[in-house]
Amino acid sequence: MTNFLSLADVNDLDALIQSGRDAKANPFADQHLGKxxxxxxxxxxSSLRTRLSTQKAAQNLGMQTMVMNVGQDSWGLEMEEGVLMNGDKAEHVREAAAVIGRYCDIIGIRAFAGLQDRVSDYQEQVMHQFAKYAGVPIVNLESATRxxxxxxxxCITIEEAKLTxxxxxxxxxxxxxxxxxxAVGNSFAEWMNARANAGKVDFVITNPEGYDLAPEFVGNARIIHNREEAFAGxxxxxxxxxxxxxxxxxxxxxxxxxxVTMDDMQRTNNGKFMHCLPVRxxxxxxxxxxxxxxxxxxEQAANREWSAQAVLKEILKGM
Amino acid sequence: MTNFLSLADVNDLDALIQSGRDAKANPFADQHLGKxxxxxxxxxxSSLRTRLSTQKAAQNLGMQTMVMNVGQDSWGLEMEEGVLMNGDKAEHVREAAAVIGRYCDIIGIRAFAGLQDRVSDYQEQVMHQFAKYAGVPIVNLESATRxxxxxxxxCITIEEAKLTxxxxxxxxxxxxxxxxxxAVGNSFAEWMNARANAGKVDFVITNPEGYDLAPEFVGNARIIHNREEAFAGxxxxxxxxxxxxxxxxxxxxxxxxxxVTMDDMQRTNNGKFMHCLPVRxxxxxxxxxxxxxxxxxxEQAANREWSAQAVLKEILKGM
Amino acid sequence: MTNFLSLADVNDLDALIQSGRDAKANPFADQHLGKxxxxxxxxxxSSLRTRLSTQKAAQNLGMQTMVMNVGQDSWGLEMEEGVLMNGDKAEHVREAAAVIGRYCDIIGIRAFAGLQDRVSDYQEQVMHQFAKYAGVPIVNLESATRxxxxxxxxCITIEEAKLTxxxxxxxxxxxxxxxxxxAVGNSFAEWMNARANAGKVDFVITNPEGYDLAPEFVGNARIIHNREEAFAGxxxxxxxxxxxxxxxxxxxxxxxxxxVTMDDMQRTNNGKFMHCLPVRxxxxxxxxxxxxxxxxxxEQAANREWSAQAVLKEILKGM
Structure with a gap:
């Protein structure tokens, strides 16, 4: 694995899920890999789970970690090419990415969607610019769309908890x-569609009219706008x-x-409730x-440590 | 020791003070404990001493450290139960504490008094909510009242410097x-009262009228509003x-x-001056x-490293 | 080396440059030094390169690192002596420096010029106050003037890339x-003048009228206000x-x-372009x-890791 930007970077999803579960069972078995x-x-x-779980996973693997809040600890970064930089951004991603890539063996990046310009957000400029210029593997810590x-x-949580x-x-x-x-909805849909295609799950999306996710993420999933019907079973x-x-x-x-209330849950097959947190x-x-x-x-949040550890292990093994 | 929220969590204060002094003499003797x-x-x-001394103490014990500014690095946390979370706090302590407790073996927390609502501050909600939901030991890095x-x-500093x-x-x-x-006044009074009850110190509090600490912290201490009288000897x-x-x-x-001026100090028995810092x-x-x-x-601030190390060692030994 | 505040703290510049190049060739050879x-x-x-490269260099040497944003993570610091502290600064450098010096074996400090008061900036108060009160070596991570x-x-970059x-x-x-x-211009001039005095470079400064650096930094360098003339060769x-x-x-x-454009570069002797970054x-x-x-x-930014490592190694060797 060179980058971990999306599902497309995963060769064998079953193996990656299993690797996460192995890390959970034996967190410190691979400390030599990150030396x-x-x-x-x-x-x-902002970040809580991602910040802490990724640090922790890296440390479990014997790595050193350096954490930086961009634009607060350091400068704002220009992402566009060919511009005259006379605004509020003091550094271009070309330099920032290349330089950080000289200090770090792997770079994790969180950069949310601006939600102003769909085309721009869905181009995933920050991830792609870092992947282009850093010269080291990039890990997506939540991007504009994933x-x-x-x-x-x-996936790890569902594997652990499924009864059928x-x-x-x-x-x-x-x-x-x-x-x-x-991003979370898109990404979950993308991964569940892969699981559905492999015969591992039956995947349904329910949302109000006007809230359908982008077609490339909906994929083959069934969208059911009637939520009672969707929840059944x-x-x-x-x-x-x-x-x-x-x-x-x-x-x-x-x-x-x-x-979601207990009345809703009673329509399910004694179903489990999941949410990525934070939840209001x-x-x-x-x-x-x-x-x-x-x-x-x-448990799902706790598994963030093991998903990060599986991904970092895969990247370290390839170095 | 499971938590370190207040003096009530200390079984043997003399031993804990001695443990701090031992750590000062030999900082790296227990690095295996934190592996x-x-x-x-x-x-x-904000924090300077607590931030650095607690990190340092943990590292002396071989631990990994992860530092987070809540509400700046991550989200604002809701502490009240049963509320509709439609305000500016994006995450509830129930989730935050439980999740951080899955990534960390010990959690240290600093959360000052709001000074708006005495009942609320003196309930120590943040510490108690974290202690209730984290599932791992909590260390008080200064709370609303302590x-x-x-x-x-x-205590370590007084033991080192006392001449009688x-x-x-x-x-x-x-x-x-x-x-x-x-918090600092309360806590110092609480601990000095324990030392006084053990015959280790004679403890006096002096403050202007209207500034008496809460009765449960004043305890058996003498309050002398005449500061010249209090300073004597x-x-x-x-x-x-x-x-x-x-x-x-x-x-x-x-x-x-x-x-406090040198004139004041001259009323003492060649007394020593202490302050927790920062001091204007x-x-x-x-x-x-x-x-x-x-x-x-x-020296007192330097001893923060050793008090933290004594507490963390005690907690690690119990794991 | 006790402090690294300026070139005056360097005994043997050739050896220090070589030490940086050795670290680049073999980053982890001295991990015992920082244990x-x-x-x-x-x-x-703010900082990006300095923050990351200095952490990385310290970790290469086996050190622990603690990073703090002063005035954000902690309190604002008063630098003036003898003042009544009734403003917005809650702590004096006398205490802050002395206390941090008890928790840290080396302290690195970044504190830019305020650009309001030349005399004050050029006194380098922050560096000098820390050096005076910390009791441990101070490393300049960019000060008001250097x-x-x-x-x-x-220097390392020029040594690597020079063809004559x-x-x-x-x-x-x-x-x-x-x-x-x-600061960067001053410091580069100071170090290049030393290299020129040792016969290692021919050093020229070009800037518009009114932009001459302070005389003590210009030293023996030639200032040529005609940039075309300066660039030639x-x-x-x-x-x-x-x-x-x-x-x-x-x-x-x-x-x-x-x-600087390609037209300018064509006036040079197939010259290399350098900038400390960030660059607009x-x-x-x-x-x-x-x-x-x-x-x-x-490459120049990458060499920040090795310059920091050379300096920290020199300080650690003296402990």
Whole structure:
């Protein structure tokens, strides 16, 4: 594995999931792999789970870690080519990426969607510019359109918790008053479609009209706008809010009936509830769901350490 | 030791003080204890000494450290139960604590008093919520009402510097124009009362009318509002400003005669001056006192490393 | 070496340059030197290269690192002596330096010029106060008037890339709309003058009228205000903007003809282009120059790791 920007960088998903589960069982077995290796973690946006779990995974592998909040610890970065840099950005990604690539053996980057310009966001400029200029492997710590470390942790969590060979997995939109990126929803759909294609899950998406994800992420998934119908018989309910793709970055509704409650969960096949966190309690999901034995949200977040460790191990092995 | 939230978590104070002094004499003797263990340090407020000394102590013990400024590096955290989270806090402590507890073997937390609501501050919600939900030991890096790592460092400092078996220790209020928390004063009183009960010190508090600390912290200490009387014959003068407990969070006076000067020190038994730092020179204490051989403030701050190391060692030994 | 504040702290510059080149060839050969040693890195200002390269160099040497953004992670620091501290600075450097010196074996400090008061800036108060009170070696991570780790990296870069025994090195002012410190220009001049005095380079400075550096930094260098004349036959063009020293901190011109283009480079002896970064593309230097094989800017930044490692090694050896 050279970069980990999306599912396309994964050769063998089953093996990667298993590698994460092996790391969970035996966290310190590969400490030799990271000896004298350093990962730089660059945050253009806030982070809790990703910040801590990726540091932890790297340290489990014997790596050194350096964490930097871009634009706060350092300078704002220009991503466009060929511009006259007379604005508020003091450094170009060409230099920043190349230089950080000389200090770090791997670079992890978090850079959310701006939600102003769909074309620009969906070009994934930050990830691609870093991948182009850094000269070392890049790990996506959530980009404008994807959050693959989360999706891998989700796959690990489903593998651990599933009670049938081919569980029904339902991605459901949740209400929120702020416009949030589509990255987690997109990425989960991308990875679940891969699992569905391999016969591992039955994957359904439910969301209000106007909230369909981008077609390239919906793929072969069934979109069911009637959420009661979608929830019926589900083994896993995966909740997430996202702003509209069609009317890009807009909040079209805050309909509270889309929040997940115990009544909803009772329509499932004694299903498990998943969410990538942070979650606003009682706005998106009720306390009762989150505090029930059906909730997997803590285990799912804990698995972020093991998804990161599986990815970093794969990259280190290739060095 | 499971948590270190206050003196109540200490089984044997004499042994803990001695453990700190042993760490000071031989900092790297216990590096095996922290192998493959990680401490997360969460700061809801600024820190210099606590930030650096606790990192250093953890590293001396062979631990990995991860530092996070909450609300700046990550999201604001909701502490109340059962609320509809439609405000500016994106994550609940139930999730945050439980998740961080999966990445870290120990969590240190700094969260100052808001000084708006006495009942709320004195409930120590942040510490108690983390202790309830993290599932791993919590270390108080200064909470709304206490700063026990400071108090332990203060005990170590007094043990090192005392010239008599039962020195007279005087906690004196100092003037300041900003409302500061009562945590350091409370905590020092709590620990000195324990030392007094064990016959180790004679403990006196002096402060202006209206500035008495909360009764549960004053305990059996004598409060002497006449500061000249209080200073007479003292072996240690411990200066600190705090806002009023009675008129909660208010600045009732800035009377500069409460600042400690060399004239004051001359009323003591060639006493030593202590302060937890940061200290505003010439507002709270004169340059002459801080720069005199009687000042212990640097040694006292240096001892923060050893108080942290004694506490972390005790927790690691119990794992 | 006790401190590394400026060139005056270097005993043998040739040996230090060679030590940096040795570290580059064999980064992990001296890991025993830093065992159980900790460097604290204090940033009063933003940093990317210095932050990462110094951490990396310290880790290469087996050291622990602790990074702190002063005034953001911790308190603002008062630098003046004898003042009544009733303003916005909560702690005095006397305490802060002495305390950090108890937690750290070496302290690195970045503190830029304020550009308001020339006398104050050129007194280098922050560096000198820390050096006076910390009790441990201080490393200059760019101060008001100097950036010696950059200058050492520049020397290494020139040694690596030079094609003649005594190359012509030209420091050229570049246009910028913001007032920037003189530190990099000063420091490069100081070090190049030393190299010139040792017969290693021919050193020339070119800048518009009104932009001459301080006389103590210009030293024996030739200032040529006609940039075409200065560039003629150059082996190295070192670009940098600085604000006026004479009309202190002012921007006197933004004349775009001082930006370096390929036309300029063609006047040189197939010269190399250097810049300490960050660089605003097309404002100070054209894309064509930065992306040409003549540009050394990435290698120069990469050499920051090795200059830091050479300096830290020298300090550690003296402990």
């Amino acid at each position: 004298n290796k350093t990962i730089g973690l660059l945050f253009f946006n 959050h693959p470390l989360q999706s891998l942790a989700d 060979a081919r569980p029904k997995v339902v991605l459901t939109w949740l209400p929120h008053f702020k416009p949030l990126p589509q 589900a083994d896993f309910i995966y909740g997430k809010n996202w702003s509209s793709y069609e009317q890009y970055g807009k909040v079209l509704t805050m309909d509270p009936s889309w929040a 309690r009682n706005l998106k999901v009720s306390d009762a769901v989150l505090d029930s034995p059906q909730s997997l949200v803590i | 493959n263990k990680t401490i997360g340090l969460l700061f809801f407020n 700063h026990p790592l400071q108090s332990l460092a203060d 078996a039962r020195p007279k220790v005087v906690l004196t209020w100092l003037p300041h124009f900003k409302p500061l928390p009562q 003292a072996d240690f003068i411990y200066g600190k400003n705090w806002s009023s407990y009675e008129q909660y969070g208010k600045v009732l006076t800035m009377d500069p005669s409460w600042a 020179r010439n507002l709270k204490v004169s340059d002459a006192v801080l720069d005199s051989p009687q000042s212990l403030v640097i | 159980n040693k900790t460097i604290g890195l204090l940033f009063f200002n 950036h010696p780790l950059q200058s050492l990296a520049d 025994a005594r190359p012509k090195v030209v420091l050229t002012w570049l246009p910028h709309f913001k007032p920037l410190p003189q 150059a082996d190295f063009i070192y670009g940098k903007n600085w604000s006026s020293y004479e009309q202190y901190g002012k921007v006197l011109t933004m004349d775009p003809s001082w930006a 593309r097309n404002l100070k230097v054209s894309d064509a120059v930065l992306d040409s094989p003549q540009s050394l800017v990435i």
